[in-house]
Amino acid sequence: VLAFIVFNKVGSPQYYAWIAVPLVIGLVLQRRAWGAIAVLGLGIAALTQIVYPILYGGLMVVPSPHGDAVLVLTLRNILAVALFVWAVVKVSRVPTRHDSPRPARADLAID
Numbered sequence: 001v002l003a004f005i006v007f008n009k010v011g012s013p014q015y016y017a018w019i020a021v022p023l024v025i026g027l028v029l030q031r032r033a034w035g036a037i038a039v040l041g042l043g044i045a046a047l048t049q050i051v052y053p054i055l056y057g058g059l060m061v062v063p064s065p066h067g068d069a070v071l072v073l074t075l076r077n078i079l080a081v082a083l084f085v086w087a088v089v090k091v092s093r094v095p096t097r098h099d100s101p102r103p104a105r106a107d108l109a110i111d
Contacts, residue, residue, distance in 0.1 A: 001019055001022065002019065002083055005019070011077075013051070016044055016045060020041070026038070040083055040086075041083065043079055044079045044080055047075055055069035057069075058070075
C-alpha cells in the first residue's frame with residue numbers, strides 16, 4: 001500500500017486512508033511494537049486533513065503556491081516515505097522457512 005502511495009504521481013488524499021487497516025491490525029496484534037508507527041500514521045492523517053480541506057487552495061495559486069501549504073504537504077510526504085522505509089525493513093526481516101531435509105521415507109517395495 002505504501003509503495004503505491006509513495007510512487008504514485010497523483011497522490012490522492014484518499015489513498016492515505018488505506019494505511020489505517022494495516023496499522024490497526026498491527027496495534028491489535030502487537031500494541032507496543034506498533035505504537036510509534038501508529039502515531040506516525042496519525043501524523044500523516046492529520047497533515048493530510050490539514051492540507052486538503054484547509055490549505056488546498058494555497059496549493060493552486062499560480063505561479064507560486066503558498067509556502068505553508070507546500071511545507072505541510074512536503075512534511076506529510078516525508079513521513080509517508082519514512083513509513084514506507086520502515087515497512088520495507090520489517091518485511092525484509094520476516095523469517096523465511098528454510099527447506100528442511102525431508103524425513104526418510106519407508107521403502108515402498110513389496111517383499
